[in-house]
Amino acid sequence: MPDNSNSSTRHHTLGQRLFLFLGSMDLAVTLFVALAIASIIGTVLQQNQPYTDYLIKFGPFWFDVFESAGLYDVYSALWFLAILTLLVISTSVCVIRNTPSMLKDMRNLRTHVQSKSLRAMHHQKQWSVDTDEQKSADNLEAALSNLGFRVKQTPKEGEVLVSAMRGGMNRLGYIFTHLAIVVICVGGLIDGNLPLKFAEWQGKIKIETRDLPTSEIPEISRLPVGNHAFRGSVSIPEGRSSSVVFLAMRDGYLLQNLPFTVEVKEFRVAYYTTGQPKLFETDLVIHDDELQAPFEATIAVNHPLFYKGYAIYQASFSDGGSFLTLEAWPLDKEAGKEPVIFETKVFENRKMLWGEQSLRLEVTSFRLFNINPDPTDEDPDRLRNFGPSFSYKLRKNTGEALEYQNYMLPVERNGREYYLSGVRASPAEDFGYLYLPVDIDGGLTHFSHFLQRLQNENIVNEIAHAMMLGTLAEINNQDKELEQSLQETLTLLVATFVKGGFTSINTFIETTLPEAERKRLGPAYLGMLREMLSRIYVGGSLYQYEVGDPEKNTEIQQEELLFFQDAVDAIASLARYGSPVYLYMSDYEHVEASGLQITYAPGKAIVYIGCAFLIMGIFLLFYLPQRRFWAIVKANGSGTEVLLAGMSNRNPREFDLFFKQTAEHLEAVTGNSKAK
Amino acid sequence: MYSSVGVINDERSAALVQWSWRGLMVLAAVVLLALYSFDVYEVIIIILTAISLALMGQNWPAFRHHIVTVTVFSLFAIWTYGQDLSLGESNFFLNYVLASQSAFMWMSVLFFMATVTYFAGLLMRSTFTEKVASALTWSAATMGMVGLMVRWRESHLMGPDIGYIPVSNLYEVFILFAVMTAIIYLFYERRYQIRSLGGFVLLVISAAVVFQLWYSISKGAHQIQPLVPALQSYWMKIHVPANFVGYGTFAMAAMIGVAYLLKSWQQNTNPQGLLATVLPDFAVMDDLMYKTIALGFAFFTLATILGALWAAEAWGGYWSWDPKETWALIVWLNYAAWLHMRMTKGWNGNPMAWWAIIGLFVTLFAFLGVNMFLSGLHSYGGL
Numbered sequence A: 001m002p003d004n005s006n007s008s009t010r011h012h013t014l015g016q017r018l019f020l021f022l023g024s025m026d027l028a029v030t031l032f033v034a035l036a037i038a039s040i041i042g043t044v045l046q047q048n049q050p051y052t053d054y055l056i057k058f059g060p061f062w063f064d065v066f067e068s069a070g071l072y073d074v075y076s077a078l079w080f081l082a083i084l085t086l087l088v089i090s091t092s093v094c095v096i097r098n099t100p101s102m103l104k105d106m107r108n109l110r111t112h113v114q115s116k117s118l119r120a121m122h123h124q125k126q127w128s129v130d131t132d133e134q135k136s137a138d139n140l141e142a143a144l145s146n147l148g149f150r151v152k153q154t155p156k157e158g159e160v161l162v163s164a165m166r167g168g169m170n171r172l173g174y175i176f177t178h179l180a181i182v183v184i185c186v187g188g189l190i191d192g193n194l195p196l197k198f199a200e201w202q203g204k205i206k207i208e209t210r211d212l213p214t215s216e217i218p219e220i221s222r223l224p225v226g227n228h229a230f231r232g233s234v235s236i237p238e239g240r241s242s243s244v245v246f247l248a249m250r251d252g253y254l255l256q257n258l259p260f261t262v263e264v265k266e267f268r269v270a271y272y273t274t275g276q277p278k279l280f281e282t283d284l285v286i287h288d289d290e291l292q293a294p295f296e297a298t299i300a301v302n303h304p305l306f307y308k309g310y311a312i313y314q315a316s317f318s319d320g321g322s323f324l325t326l327e328a329w330p331l332d333k334e335a336g337k338e339p340v341i342f343e344t345k346v347f348e349n350r351k352m353l354w355g356e357q358s359l360r361l362e363v364t365s366f367r368l369f370n371i372n373p374d375p376t377d378e379d380p381d382r383l384r385n386f387g388p389s390f391s392y393k394l395r396k397n398t399g400e401a402l403e404y405q406n407y408m409l410p411v412e413r414n415g416r417e418y419y420l421s422g423v424r425a426s427p428a429e430d431f432g433y434l435y436l437p438v439d440i441d442g443g444l445t446h447f448s449h450f451l452q453r454l455q456n457e458n459i460v461n462e463i464a465h466a467m468m469l470g471t472l473a474e475i476n477n478q479d480k481e482l483e484q485s486l487q488e489t490l491t492l493l494v495a496t497f498v499k500g501g502f503t504s505i506n507t508f509i510e511t512t513l514p515e516a517e518r519k520r521l522g523p524a525y526l527g528m529l530r531e532m533l534s535r536i537y538v539g540g541s542l543y544q545y546e547v548g549d550p551e552k553n554t555e556i557q558q559e560e561l562l563f564f565q566d567a568v569d570a571i572a573s574l575a576r577y578g579s580p581v582y583l584y585m586s587d588y589e590h591v592e593a594s595g596l597q598i599t600y601a602p603g604k605a606i607v608y609i610g611c612a613f614l615i616m617g618i619f620l621l622f623y624l625p626q627r628r629f630w631a632i633v634k635a636n637g638s639g640t641e642v643l644l645a646g647m648s649n650r651n652p653r654e655f656d657l658f659f660k661q662t663a664e665h666l667e668a669v670t671g672n673s674k675a676k
Numbered sequence B: 001m002y003s004s005v006g007v008i009n010d011e012r013s014a015a016l017v018q019w020s021w022r023g024l025m026v027l028a029a030v031v032l033l034a035l036y037s038f039d040v041y042e043v044i045i046i047i048l049t050a051i052s053l054a055l056m057g058q059n060w061p062a063f064r065h066h067i068v069t070v071t072v073f074s075l076f077a078i079w080t081y082g083q084d085l086s087l088g089e090s091n092f093f094l095n096y097v098l099a100s101q102s103a104f105m106w107m108s109v110l111f112f113m114a115t116v117t118y119f120a121g122l123l124m125r126s127t128f129t130e131k132v133a134s135a136l137t138w139s140a141a142t143m144g145m146v147g148l149m150v151r152w153r154e155s156h157l158m159g160p161d162i163g164y165i166p167v168s169n170l171y172e173v174f175i176l177f178a179v180m181t182a183i184i185y186l187f188y189e190r191r192y193q194i195r196s197l198g199g200f201v202l203l204v205i206s207a208a209v210v211f212q213l214w215y216s217i218s219k220g221a222h223q224i225q226p227l228v229p230a231l232q233s234y235w236m237k238i239h240v241p242a243n244f245v246g247y248g249t250f251a252m253a254a255m256i257g258v259a260y261l262l263k264s265w266q267q268n269t270n271p272q273g274l275l276a277t278v279l280p281d282f283a284v285m286d287d288l289m290y291k292t293i294a295l296g297f298a299f300f301t302l303a304t305i306l307g308a309l310w311a312a313e314a315w316g317g318y319w320s321w322d323p324k325e326t327w328a329l330i331v332w333l334n335y336a337a338w339l340h341m342r343m344t345k346g347w348n349g350n351p352m353a354w355w356a357i358i359g360l361f362v363t364l365f366a367f368l369g370v371n372m373f374l375s376g377l378h379s380y381g382g383l
């Protein structure tokens, strides 16, 4: 159907011109393209992220610019909705304009055609038969009817016009398709958050941006049970319930009341034998005053619960406040003491007094399974079982915090076992790991004992003294001052090492030794430190050797040597670890929370109806061509002349063939044909 | 008796063949439904599949052969496997021909050969060579389809809870794409006698096959992995194939566009040149571009709507503006605009050919680019 919107535009009134403009194809195609381009923005820029992320990413200037353009939630930005609305209007106008003629075209058999216009058609054929005029026309009518055409005879002066049409529904296809677009968009707008935006603009509601307990959220940020669409989410720990959901709005949220209460009984994850998750499901109980008794239902991904028009989906899961039993192993001066055992919960934030230090312990998460690649291994495909893990932050009075992640099971590397604890200063960094060597008794006692000896001034002094004497005896030294200075150096080396690891030792060497001697004496200092550490260690070794089994003892010795190496390495990195304790999780009780998405979409039915019409419409449009035939039957002497012509609005090439075959068929049935 | 297509040579025997074909499809569906227990959606899917196969095959002998061959090969492979997946490496037939990986290799080789042969036929103006190319294409599509069927069974042999329809990850849908595009092309080839376009269409298919090989070799993508919960849905079985009818036809339209532009370019420079004389008439190509895009548009609409229905179940909303969804909308708007320009403004010729080619890039981004560059809920295809 040609677009004739710009014919004689000048004579129209302004209203008419606007109407024509809105229904014009140019506008429609422009809107298609505009909508497509606008949609791209939202796929390139991740939508609805925390606003701080955007701020970090774009900097304050562009953050503001993008925010005022609504780019963080493009699809509900006013300008985006405006394009959509314009498209709806344009399509509506188009439907309004074209429907009457389409409907007419659908039924109209076009009985006014003249033989001249038939002859001008691309598809036409002429033949004569010796049957009389009326009989021929009747035959044609019958044959065309058999082929599924609607047929009508119109007697004219000295001739009969037979008009036929098939596939008139094609025009209905146009109406369905375009009406469907309007219906779908209207349904979609009903389910969008335009009403909420409007209420916000009127000042009736206010987005809450603070992190508040549900009970403290002010009334103005709460939405009553109503008829408006929403899509909210809520995380409910096992054994708890909720009758509200949170609607994420820009940089905050609104609280939506539900007309019922959802209780989570149990959340489950099932795994394939390969370890990938196979199923997430939650047992729910719905409490509703309108029900005689609460009812239970199980939802899973892809299997939501529909209740009262609300849909409850399994969206995610998280920790619901698992109970943890922790052992705090001192790493500072307190080292060697029995670990302090205490209980805490995930999401608990408690004060921890440690010596003179006051810290806050914020437990952030717990994970039951960690079958991960070893983060420090070269081969990322080698999976290991790290056991359950928990993460926490230790916050100093100044507000600074380090984040830790500890695994419950020791991890094996090169035949040795370690407790792994990751630490980082911000979520943007990767974890750095502390490897605490597991001792022969399967615990941390030996390590702790060694650490204690290193911090004990008496022991260190004693050993330094012995070592000093031994060393000086070798060179027969009698100089008291040298004795004093060597002993001091030895103790200082140990203290420096305990405090800051090898980095501090290097600084120490650089600051105390003159440049010229550094090359020569540096390694000597390291040697002395090593000797000190080893003596301190050996003096307190807890390893048990058997008498009279030299083979076994060599083995134990080997192992002890490796343990000592590992312990020294671990102590060397304690400074970077930044915590006065190592927290070991000795027990836990896992409590999960099921993340539910609860939606209410009153427009859904409308959208679905629109979709059904769209599908029907498109298939009618494309695959039900409208085909018309006309035949003018005219008496000519003893016989009759037949002039047949046809046209179709789709698939011209198939119509070529169809016309040819149909014409032959019609020729055969009109009567005894006289060759021409 | 007239069909709307109207290509009927021998009416009586044709009617006999048609009825036997329909009967066969009904029988197959009935046997399947009687032997196994399915849920209601699967029953509907099986019935719809039988109906569409019956319709597609009734005037299309080559398609009937294709379906029968695929069925026989697949059943033979499944029967040979029995319950033992390891036979895939020890049994001669499975290891060299019918195990899904081998079948896909055959498919790849045959598609490459078909591409070369089509172009050879074009250069030599040899109808016979082009017919050989068609046969190669059919064989390739058959091996691809057999491979998919056998892979389906293999996934079930890996573990009773693992089995899934092999249209669930990027690797599998690439094969689906190659097979679908080939069959769609063969349909139009027979209808319009346009063998000279074969090489062009096969070029896209070969590109897809190259990608698929690279993906499998460098990333081990061919390994069967169990489905994540979000993909365990009967919607998968219809949403994805419907989408790929769309992708396949859009790809074909674009390649016709390429042929169109080449011919148009040569017509201006050297009217007696090979391309100008061998390629189909402009009107034919123009019409084909319209037809393929229309077919694609219809199926793409269907697929998008099915996707929305599925999303309503899996993610809690029929439309979430997830990048994949949004790009589907962009593709759809693009072709809607194309169709409007053609139908109502009467645009045709070179601009529409260019636009069809651009359309392929938009489609390609929706198909691949989204998985590669953007994140979202459609998680199956990370590269």
Ligand code: HEM
Binding pocket: A001, A022, A023, A024, A025, A028, A087, A090, A091, A092, A094, A095, A098, A174, A177, A178, A181, A618, A621, A622, B294, B336, B339, B340, B343, B344
């Ligand atoms: C998103 C919105 C729209 C969609 C999805 C859509 C879809 C379609 C489709 C699929 C066709 C059939 C094309 C063909 O037969 O190849 C069509 C035809 C048509 N459309 Fe639209 N359309 C939309 C908006 C509009 C608007 C806004 C107008 C008015 C300016 C319009 C006017 C027409 C006309 C006049 C036809 C030709 C009908 C015929 O003669 O068969 N459409 N449309």
